[in-house]
Amino acid sequence: MNREEFLRIARESNKDLGKLRVIQEKIAKKIILKDDFPTPIKYIGGVDSAYIDDIVITACIILTWPKLELINQKCIISETKFPYLSTFFAFREGPPILEVLSSCERMPDILMINSHGILHPIFAGCASHIGVLLNLPTIGVAQNALCGEWESEPASVGEWVPIIYQNKMVGAYYLSQKESKPIFISPGHRITLETAVEFVKNSIKNHRMPEPLYLAHQQANEKKRNLIKK
């Protein structure tokens, strides 16, 4: 399974969900859940998308680490080629994410993606797909859960509780800001859950979502507004 094969399947197999499940299983087998990146890292990235009907706007932000200074931002516009189907999100948003990343001058050392990593029924969410396909350390950060259970609410800002799915600890339910709902963090590839939480924790500024994802969201929506004006 490589990038080209994934893109072809996402383009052609949007009704053969059984085939896509097999792809997810293949990706899941390749996920490395260990910290596997050079330290100290220099750059952290974030990607997010906005939609106008069948047009998808995907933004990529690259910030320095740990100061979180903006050094690069890219935004691409493309057509959606796969419907939104819960648990098959990687086949919808994966292709534009791969495209915006390939337009960047440099790759971040670690990439955050507005989706899940292993917090997924097949243990292979969109963040894991991107990580495995590009051999890139990735972290999934989402606002809602797909599966899994947790014992309690995180008690205070900066706290998290483990999310268990099929007896495995697949994510963290993390309270990033006061007066807001906790977020869901899960390793995508080449990182542990604990380290993933640390990177998210240290990139929270003044918003519920970590800065790379907050900025990517802003940029995608700004581009969207500009497109609607014309």
Added chain:
DNA sequence: GCGACAG
């Protein structure tokens, strides 16, 4: 069979 279900 029904419901739940990232963006």
Added chain:
DNA sequence: ATCTTGTCGC
């Protein structure tokens, strides 16, 4: 995700 303004409150 998206349709959408102001407004109440920490």
